[in-house]
Amino acid sequence: MSRSRIYFFTLLIIFFSCPASVTMASGLSSIRDTSMSLPSWDMLMRVFLLKDYNTRVVMFGTMSLGLAAGVIGTMMLLRKRALMGDALSHATLPGIGLAFIIMIQFGGSGKYLPGLLLGASVSGAIGLGCIMAIRHWTRLKEDAAMGIVLSVFFGLGIAILGIIQKMQTGQASGLQSFIYGKTAAMLAQDAKIIALVALLIVAICSLMFKELKLLCFDATFAQSQGWPIFFLDAIIMALIIIVTVIGLQAVGLILMIALLVIPPAAARFWTEKLLPMILIAAGIGAASGFAGAAFSALLPRLPAGAIIVVVASVIFALSLLFGTARGVVHRLIDHTKLSRKVAQQNLLRALFERSEGSRSLSEQNLSANASAASTSFKRLLLARSWSPRKLRRTIRHAISRQLVRARQYNHFSLTSNGLAEARRVVRNHRLWELYLINHADIAPSHVDRGADELEHILGPSMVDELLELLAVKHPELAMPPSPHVINSRSAAARAERHRSKTGSAKRT
Amino acid sequence: MNTEPLDQKPATASSQTSASTSAPHSVRVATGDEHPVTSPLSVHDMTVAYHRKPVLWDVDFDAPAGSLIGMIGPNGAGKSTLLKAALDLIPKASGRVMVYGKPYRQQRHLVGYVPQRESVDWDFPVNALDVVAMGLYRRIGWCRLVSRRHKQDAMDALEQVGMADFAKRQISQLSGGQQQRVFLARALVQDASLYLMDEPFAGVDASTEIAIVNILQKLREAGKTVLVVHHDLHTVRDYFDYVILLNMRIVAHGPTDEVFTPENLKKTYGGRLTLLDRAAHAMARQGET
Amino acid sequence: MDWTTLDTWIVITGVLSAMSCALIGNFLVLRKMSMMGDAISHAVLPGLAVAFLISGSRGSITMFVGAAIAGLLTALFTQWIHKFGKVEESAAMGVTFTALFAIGLILIVRGADSIDLDPGCVLYGAIELVPLDMVTFLGFTCPQAVWILGCVLLINILFTLLLYKELRLTCFDPALATTLGINANVMHYVTMTLVAITTVASFESVGSILVIAMLIVPAAAAHLLTNRYGLMLALSMIFAATSAALGHISAITVPTWFGFADTSTAGMIAVVAGLLFSLVMLFAPHQGILSKIWHQLRLSLRIASEDILGKLYRLEEATSDQPTYTQAVAIPANKWINRLARMDLSRTRKITREQNAYRLTEQGRNVARQLVRSHRLWESYVAKHFDLNVDHLHDSAERTEHYITQTMQQEMIEELRHVQTDPHGKKIPNQQSDEANSNKKGRKA
16 A cells, blocks of 8 residues: 555545534534624634534535645646636636526526536636637737636626626525625535535545646646646646635635635645645645634624635745745745854864964874964954854854864864864865866866855765765875965955955954 | 556567667668658658747658667757657647657657756655656556556666665755756656657756766667757767757758768858748748738 | 716716726736736725725725735735745735735625725725715816726826836836836836726726726737737727726616616626627737638638649640640649639639630749749759758648748749759749740840
8 A cells, every 4th residue: 555545545534524523513503693792712612612503514614625625726736827716716707697597587596506506617617718719819828818707707797696686586695605705604505515526626636646746747748648638637627617616605706716726835835745735735725614614603794705715824824934844934944054054164164274274284283283273263254254243153153062162362273073073174175176176177266165155065975976086186085185275365365355345444 | 537548568568669679770761651660760851830930841860770869959940849749749730750660649658758857847846756757657547556666666767867865855956967867767767769858968967967878878778769959069979879960950860970070060050041941931920910 | 778977977987997907907918917917906905994994985095005005015925925935926926815805805894884895895896886976176076986087097197108118118028128227126016006006996986806807808909909019008998998888888788688677887897898809809900810710711722722823834844835724633623722722713814714624824824933933942942951852852842832932032043053953853944934035035136
């Protein structure tokens, strides 16, 4: 049994546990409070323990919806069609209106949900067809095609709704809810339909997981392999239309796009793998659905669809900041760590090179020299173009890690630990310099700078590779001498540049 | 959903391959009508147009079996276009392409394609092993899962390109050269007989380039045919034993020693034939408006 | 249909709002950011709501400021999420505007008790109510919305005129614009602010959602009609004004045809714009679908006719020097395009018919000679430059011969050093017939 299949079973189990939890918690429907006052503790408990039948139904519906939208939304996002859902959801409105009118004309109830959904699907599909036709036949790009279809179809929908409102059948009121959703009005039957459709979507996506993954990653390759990419794209689009249509009631057509885009975009910050991304997106979708339904049960006068979306956006914002894979804070910390490491290594190298002097020394001499000799703060400052504050911070850090020890006032030397570390750093640095000179045609005088940037991230395997590469020319690689003169002139020149930049201090 | 059994017989495919590759070279045919079944890739009078504007004119060649072929030409010469048209990714205005004597549609399992590295989004949430496994999807078939055996195959392919240590790495964390090796592994895992590679050396470091060339040479030793879109003129002589010089048309093609001459290069890189450009323009203009 | 002054005011409001939107929408379409217009028109909602809660009235300056801030924030957030979160731009846009829209919706519903702002009204407008809110300014009484929209239209026109060439450059090539000292980024944000302001001004009349119809559809239609920037701006405004006027008229007439009452003007404006767009898409002189099909047909006909002429010429050449009637079999009449081509050739007297056989007229022979000349010159040219076998030359020439002009023939002649025969050894015909040539020579002599 492969790992991905296990993931899917988990997903299915989560999915089926939703209705189970609903049926398990028994209880009669109770009267909901309609005042705007803050909910009491009792209310909170009642909502979160799912004691209320209506709340259970609504939660079940919105959670299934969020889950389904998260799954198919991930595919949509990765196929780079994020706004297609927006256009399609707007394009469903005329279908809903026409289906309503037709059902009324045939003497039925205008609000028979499967009928409305059928109308919405047909009109969404026509909208998609129009987008493709405009793109194919005119020079307009996809963005304009989507804008045109979105707005014209929505306008048509509004016009049809305008007609319906004046039809005096007394049924029209509910149709408005398709635009911004009316979660609280969800019936058990509606919730069941949503759950069924969600199940369908999860099933199709798990069956065709491999195909959809290939399509989203590399459609050209898929096509060259003979996969019918048009058909696969059509499946994604059809699923998007379906999930949009069932979501109309819960969050409304304008906000449906949010459920398709936000959870997958948020999930991306937490993982670098597709399957976990889908699961997380489904989870975020379901969580938003749950929270939205809960809030709307507590504060019934707020539009639940909007609350679902706001919850999802908050999760998105948190993910953007704190996501473990690509979150901003995570990346910032990485960046800071790296720059601290770089500064640390630069300090060690500066101390080492000071003690080494310009002559190449024997091993023992070198070690003795390095641990004995101390370098003044001023000299260190001149060694690189760093600000006094940064240098002081770096030194403090190095002292706390027992790599450097402070001698007399403002003089520093390497500890034995520090010496070992410094040797490694300097070795990497010089190996890299040699590599650049021998293999990248860089003049020795320019090499220091290039080495500075890359030596810090050389892994052990790369060091080995470098050694192998250079072994032919330089048999003495235990500690290669610097390929360029570590002259105080170049350091002084650098310091000079730095000084003229900062415009401070005097010459030594 | 479990409908068509695609690609039923990988086993027969490979046997066919060995049969065809062992046949003697056939460099060119005298008339357009007899196509040698032995040529891994024969392109016949192929013209390709983007929006009715021809970008490739009357391309006609037979790739010799078991050779490493370099396709060389300036930017916009239609090198990638040629590969894509051969793979039915873009429509041909005229002409036909035969893979081992049959249309490409029937011979997909014999062809491994390495697209340009820039053609995909490397931020995509998959790891290197997943990408390589994609080369097996066709063999695995609709709605089936990737089994452990397939994963092992993919792993072996990664091993071949020296990327086994990076199998679980997310692809955006790989360097350009490593990404290219992953793409190469995806083609290798298909165990094809003909490989079409679109700029596999673009933006890769020197060591990757050497590694890729070694792999290509191994492929040739195994009797496979490899067609590589290539940029760097310095290395052509070292890498390829057959070259196709292309600039909207085939300027010359043949064994490297004969064809890769300063004179031919001058023809290839010395600008387009103005009349071709103008005829292409006239076709585009009159066809469009 | 009862037309009242109310209807007049409604039409005026609609036209003004449509024109201001269309003008600014051109830059969205040209910069391929149509969906940004959609995003902003959704996202101004919280700005509106907050401003509304603060000031408590419509049409106030606060509302414009609020909307402008919301519009700018949409553009900025989209950029930030795209840049810092490494999220694809369209997805970033989707996240931003839906989140803002949801917040706006909550604010409006929460505040609905205290203020007179109905979400439905914001979303799809209440243009029918516009004339009820009349103000007198400078002794001139008209609806407040007309005043506001007039000002916004003026601002947009001024913006466009003052930055005419800068805008054109940033639309065409933002990178070049930046190197020339025009900050494309600043232009972008200024445009987005204007989109937001226009959206707010229009939200009462067409609703914040349908603003997108007026932003995108007229500009897209104009883009299909012309390649000229200035003309495109003008056309889009005319197009928008027409849709607004027709939209209101159809809103009060069309539903009555089917036995329904009238319907939402805002919706119908978008529908009419859509219909006009599809008309443009079909009938535009160069970009239109019909025009493309028509040109395609004409081209196919020309190629078929030329193929017939060429065939007859070659037959004449092969049989004898004396032109004879050729059997109809020579002209494949199985395809309708060939039959059409034959009819056309007879009509223009390039071929004559005798029973079932055809013959070239002198006029037809001249055309055919040019064609065969092109064909054989091209074969020679290809043979010289291409690495092709002789028997592969024909197909290429067959395709290309129809597009070769006199000057191209001349160039080939010069490059090929005045060849007389093609690679197959056939004679390349001269410009004029041999008799004409010999006549000329005779006269000279």
